[in-house]
Amino acid sequence: EAQLLESGGDLVQPGGSLRLSCAASGFTFSSYAMTWVRQAPGKGLEWVSGIISGGGANTYYADSVKGRFTISRDNSQNILYLQMNSLRAEDTAVYYCARDAKVFDYWGQGTLVTVSS
């Protein structure tokens, strides 16, 4: 069965950077698009970014993170990344990675990013 494990969440100051990782197992990672979804404390789900299967030539971003976040993948290591720069207080959330089979059929447990001084 597919498994996803996020890591890299931390407390960071406004304006700082952080890189999240999502280790995938139990499926052919390179064959699937992948996505990041976040959830601010006590709030709903917000899609953040997606990357297509294969080499990941096509990437997609929510307007709220465009120009600040970069999604990428390493198919040799089965890892999905989210590089987050110029972090703001409103980026505070649990960040989930999910397998994108058109819909998000497998999710990790999430990693908490807190942006605060």
Add this chain to the structure above:
Amino acid sequence: DIVMTQSPDSLAVSLGERATINCKSSQSVSYSPSTKNYLAWYQQKPGQPPKLLIYWASARESGVPDRFSGSGSGTDFTLTISSLQAEDVAVYYCQQYYSTSITFGQGTRLEIK
């Protein structure tokens, strides 16, 4: 972006009774040639990641109990739980995947009356 609006925001239903959650999109999420509806439903229990319940508006994900059903097309969709069980207490989200800019509804909190 396509705006997804769920109603109600919260709902209390007695055990064994029917629960109905609505989801409306700001534009159609149906692709006419195939009449496929790009609409999914997720369940999220406290402290857990979301779980996929329904896709293509009415297709049940493997392992999801048949008391969960989805319906609708175009801009109006419904998630129905035919006979509420205690383990169904959760927040439910609709999601459109018609656009590459994915959007979710605000969520509906389902409780036991």
